Amino acid sequence: MTAMTRMCWCSSNAVLILAREGEVTVPDTMPVAGVQRSAGLDGQVDLVLRNARIHTGDPARPAASALAVRDGIIVRVGTEHDVAVLVGPGTRVIDALGRRVIPGLNDSHLHVIRGGLNYVLELRWDGVPSLGEAMRMLAEQARRTPAGQWVRVVGGWTGEQFAERRLPTVAELNAVAPETPVFVLHLYQSALLNRAALAAVGYTKDTPDPPGGQIVRGHDGTPTGLLLAAPAAGLLYSTLARGPVLDPDEQVGSTRQFLRELNRFGLTSAIDAAGGFQSFPENYAAVTALAGDGLLTVRIAYHLFPQTAGQELADLERFTQMVKPGDGDGWLRVNGAGENLAWSPADFENFAEPRPELPAAAPAELEAAVRLLLDHGWGFRLHATYGETIKADLDVFTRVAADGGFPRGVRWFFDHAETVTEESLDRIGELGGALSVQNRMMFQGPAFVARYGPERAATAPPITKMLERGLLVAAGTDATRVASYNPWLSLEWLVRGRSIGGMPLGAAGNCLDRATALRMYTHNGARLSGEEDVKGVLKEGYYADMAVLSEDYFTCPEEDISHIESVLTMVGGKVVYATAEHEGVAADPPPITPAWSPVAHHGGFHATPKPSGYRQALGLAEVAEAGDEHRAWRASRADVPPRPGPPPPIDPCFAP
Numbered sequence: 001m002t003a004m005t006r007m008c009w010c011s012s013n014a015v016l017i018l019a020r021e022g023e024v025t026v027p028d029t030m031p032v033a034g035v036q037r038s039a040g041l042d043g044q045v046d047l048v049l050r051n052a053r054i055h056t057g058d059p060a061r062p063a064a065s066a067l068a069v070r071d072g073i074i075v076r077v078g079t080e081h082d083v084a085v086l087v088g089p090g091t092r093v094i095d096a097l098g099r100r101v102i103p104g105l106n107d108s109h110l111h112v113i114r115g116g117l118n119y120v121l122e123l124r125w126d127g128v129p130s131l132g133e134a135m136r137m138l139a140e141q142a143r144r145t146p147a148g149q150w151v152r153v154v155g156g157w158t159g160e161q162f163a164e165r166r167l168p169t170v171a172e173l174n175a176v177a178p179e180t181p182v183f184v185l186h187l188y189q190s191a192l193l194n195r196a197a198l199a200a201v202g203y204t205k206d207t208p209d210p211p212g213g214q215i216v217r218g219h220d221g222t223p224t225g226l227l228l229a230a231p232a233a234g235l236l237y238s239t240l241a242r243g244p245v246l247d248p249d250e251q252v253g254s255t256r257q258f259l260r261e262l263n264r265f266g267l268t269s270a271i272d273a274a275g276g277f278q279s280f281p282e283n284y285a286a287v288t289a290l291a292g293d294g295l296l297t298v299r300i301a302y303h304l305f306p307q308t309a310g311q312e313l314a315d316l317e318r319f320t321q322m323v324k325p326g327d328g329d330g331w332l333r334v335n336g337a338g339e340n341l342a343w344s345p346a347d348f349e350n351f352a353e354p355r356p357e358l359p360a361a362a363p364a365e366l367e368a369a370v371r372l373l374l375d376h377g378w379g380f381r382l383h384a385t386y387g388e389t390i391k392a393d394l395d396v397f398t399r400v401a402a403d404g405g406f407p408r409g410v411r412w413f414f415d416h417a418e419t420v421t422e423e424s425l426d427r428i429g430e431l432g433g434a435l436s437v438q439n440r441m442m443f444q445g446p447a448f449v450a451r452y453g454p455e456r457a458a459t460a461p462p463i464t465k466m467l468e469r470g471l472l473v474a475a476g477t478d479a480t481r482v483a484s485y486n487p488w489l490s491l492e493w494l495v496r497g498r499s500i501g502g503m504p505l506g507a508a509g510n511c512l513d514r515a516t517a518l519r520m521y522t523h524n525g526a527r528l529s530g531e532e533d534v535k536g537v538l539k540e541g542y543y544a545d546m547a548v549l550s551e552d553y554f555t556c557p558e559e560d561i562s563h564i565e566s567v568l569t570m571v572g573g574k575v576v577y578a579t580a581e582h583e584g585v586a587a588d589p590p591p592i593t594p595a596w597s598p599v600a601h602h603g604g605f606h607a608t609p610k611p612s613g614y615r616q617a618l619g620l621a622e623v624a625e626a627g628d629e630h631r632a633w634r635a636s637r638a639d640v641p642p643r644p645g646p647p648p649p650i651d652p653c654f655a656p
């Protein structure tokens, strides 16, 4: 006896219609026409995603075409038939239209909490293809910005991404924003302030240079508006910190908008790296409020970072009295200390400057911090760019290991590790450590090449050497002040090894296959926060965190990876972002406040159409236009004679 079962899917809140030929009784526990019935779930799942090309990340079942979700958890992954039987009258059925579906991305090094507090105040040049376009945005935003507020461009871009291949000048900032303070941060290297911003922060010829920073001056000692990290970025950040901040309610709204912007790229988790000027608990109020109201749309595991040089141990002691790792829940939880444990051992990755020598006190201060943390059962992450720093840190850990044990069962990992040596990688393995790498070279690669040469850049960081040793390596961006938060830039860099302006950096042997890169961005990140049993793969019993992609990550041309976005992002079974054919499926975001916010007018990451050919054409057009403008400006200063008459026509046939 055979049962002919036909299924009919409707597009939303569907009822599964089972049309059977003849009188067939279907026992609940028997597979029928490929449909495995499962007692207790029939007709009771909340959501089904079907007609999808699912990359599960689960080696036991790498591919699937449908999955079902109940109470935010995946309850089945399989074929259409496997999942169809679970659909009931209350089930939302989403047709992925054959698109690629991946586990939600997890940025293992993102300053997401700090970034959220300021997001709506920032004009993002991330992804903007030309300086001409960037300056038009800035001019518009300066006109819209009310008195007392600033226009700030803080990271996510470099001059290399522009068709013009250069930074703006202070004169250009003054021309488009004569009254409004403008602060433009470029990587870890420099900041540009227009005249109004210099006045707002009060830098004059009497202001001394702080240690590690330079206020560039004209012949009479007056600051020009250029600030340099020499080599540390402290001056850049302390200047930025003089700008107005949002009030607490606006910080909550700003954080919510930032998380939604991350959802736009399929990000569903992040491990926060704290950062300078990010104090606990006060600067965590916004994210805690959102968690309390059930409004987080990115799961966050966070680290705590002592802020005041000389008082690090007191800060760490205070943290251990207030919270402990694992506190919180699947949305917001404590994951340990870092990425700084003390100020002195922190190196700065300004590749435009020589590698900084760490102060003599650094090892002892790190050792005291690590001993305190281990005594309290705290794990940590540790910022370290250079091989020399990592070797010195490992010497500290080895001393602690010989005398009391290390790591005593806690999770610990290095961040960045651009020039870590193979010997140190072996030692990291022996000491039970892991690594978190980011696409900082995509932004800083040209400066690195200029100082250290292409050969060293080819393995910075040596990712395949890490993976060959079986080390746990997770991926991320280190956004928002140097790299962009867009995870697809980082995934493209892992696969392709090129800078944002297309400079080949990575050796072929240091570039990864796409599945490995994605695993580093999903399950490996979950392992760094001890959540590998609940997230990072699409599998029964795991969080329903996933993204339906605009483009198939596994088959698109490599140079198009950075153009991928999500068309539907789900976190805990809830659709938090939806566009294209799914527009309207997610609830509308609240309006952006303040109303003059650059994000309200320019959005976040600036998407450009693929393929890259379009970007080039646009860039050339911009350069041509800028050329005329530049000539006119020089003519106004009598540097060059004005071009006589109207500009020459392209083709004499069209001349008047």
Ligand SMILES: [Zn+2]
Pocket (backbone or CB within 6 Å): 339, 383, 384, 415, 416
């Ligand atoms: Zn760092």
